[in-house]
Amino acid sequence: MRQVSGDASVLRRLNSDAILRILRGRELVTLTELAAAAGVSRPTAEGIVEELLADGWVEECAEDERADRQRGRPARRFRFRASSGHVAGVHIDSSSLQVMVCDLGGEVRAVRRQPLPADTPVPDRLSAVAELVRLAAADAGLAVTELAVVGVGTTGVVDGEGRVVKSIVLPGWTGLHLHAELSARLPVPVVVENDMRLAVTAEHWRGAARGCDDVVYLFAADRIGMGLLIGGRVHRGAHAASGEIGSQPNDNWSAFRHVMDYSMAVEPGELRGGRQSAEFAVGRARAGDEKARLAVREFGRALAAGLITVVNPLDPEMVIIGGDLSSVGDLLVEPIQEVLDEYCLYPPRAVVSGLGGECIAVGAVRLALDHAERLLFTLPA
Numbered sequence: 001m002r003q004v005s006g007d008a009s010v011l012r013r014l015n016s017d018a019i020l021r022i023l024r025g026r027e028l029v030t031l032t033e034l035a036a037a038a039g040v041s042r043p044t045a046e047g048i049v050e051e052l053l054a055d056g057w058v059e060e061c062a063e064d065e066r067a068d069r070q071r072g073r074p075a076r077r078f079r080f081r082a083s084s085g086h087v088a089g090v091h092i093d094s095s096s097l098q099v100m101v102c103d104l105g106g107e108v109r110a111v112r113r114q115p116l117p118a119d120t121p122v123p124d125r126l127s128a129v130a131e132l133v134r135l136a137a138a139d140a141g142l143a144v145t146e147l148a149v150v151g152v153g154t155t156g157v158v159d160g161e162g163r164v165v166k167s168i169v170l171p172g173w174t175g176l177h178l179h180a181e182l183s184a185r186l187p188v189p190v191v192v193e194n195d196m197r198l199a200v201t202a203e204h205w206r207g208a209a210r211g212c213d214d215v216v217y218l219f220a221a222d223r224i225g226m227g228l229l230i231g232g233r234v235h236r237g238a239h240a241a242s243g244e245i246g247s248q249p250n251d252n253w254s255a256f257r258h259v260m261d262y263s264m265a266v267e268p269g270e271l272r273g274g275r276q277s278a279e280f281a282v283g284r285a286r287a288g289d290e291k292a293r294l295a296v297r298e299f300g301r302a303l304a305a306g307l308i309t310v311v312n313p314l315d316p317e318m319v320i321i322g323g324d325l326s327s328v329g330d331l332l333v334e335p336i337q338e339v340l341d342e343y344c345l346y347p348p349r350a351v352v353s354g355l356g357g358e359c360i361a362v363g364a365v366r367l368a369l370d371h372a373e374r375l376l377f378t379l380p381a
């Protein structure tokens with residue numbers, strides 16, 4: 001069958017995409033390796049690489065970086081140029097905003113944080129997000145228009161269109177079409193997801209859950225949230241409500257009462273929330289206060305008790321304690337593990353997140369990178 005002119009250009013783009021994918025997934029690669037992996041001739045691979053070099057997607061490594069030091073002319077080696085593009089990850093919390101700008105390799109280039117009260121009017125909060133993205137991009141030496149994608153993590157039930165179906169944390173957030181609102185304020189593609197799903201995404205990508213396929217992530221801060229990784233995929237749920245704890249029978253998530261009661265008994269004049277009470281109790285426990293140590297221990301056991309009904313049927317490999325309280329997690333792991341060992345048929349390993357409060361912004365970066373790669377490797381119409 002006679003080939004029309006469009007066939008050759010489409011085939012060229014397919015081959016180019018294949019080679020770019022190979023470069024994206026490897027540290028260094030030669031032309032011969034690229035040709036073999038892509039199933040094309042070496043001259044074809046070389047021609048495509050030269051185009052990618054000219055377009056800035058690929059770079060040739062310096063001679064002193066080449067792995068082989070054999071006699072004669074060393075083979076040319078290439079790698080994906082991570083700095084050829086950038087994304088931003090946004091965390092919208094009840095009391096603050098955070099923006100993280102990274103290159104396409106996930107290397108952090110800039111971070112901006114801003115406190116923002118929960119009662120901030122919705123339009124002001126949205127404008128603050130757009131402005132913080134602009135400032136973070138500028139810190140990285142970029143204009144906002146140079147960002148490939150902005151990923152956003154927010155509290156609440158988030159549907160597939162980026163609409164907040166329900167939120168009990170931020171006033172005015174329920175029913176907000178967050179994707180549309182931010183897309184109107186930012187001149188680049190925006191993707192929106194629930195914060196707990198992004199937290200467990202971050203752990204799977206850069207945190208404690210690397211190499212694990214079944215994980216329960218417990219977010220412990222001023223509120224309790226949960227992220228589930230099942231079979232290597234983040235679980236969304238039938239109504240995209242996975243990650244939202246909601247109210248619990250028998251008050252299972254009133255774990256904070258142990259540290260709050262202790263805090264109130266020690267300093268009756270100080271009104272502390274759950275997270276502040278936990279941090280106060282942990283600080284005194286580290287200083288040797290036995291009552292504080294017992295309060296923290298009961299706090300950890302109560303967190304674990306609330307996890308049992310999730311852990312037993314899901315049979316995860318790992319339970320990760322994340323969020324702001326991961327900074328005190330070393331005192332929580334032992335009592336949590338004790339309860340899991342006692343009540344689980346196959347007890348998962350309890351660990352503390354190393355990402356801490358950064359987890360949602362990191363997950364938002366991963367969300368943005370995934371979307372950027374779909375744009376990068378998609379054939380034009």
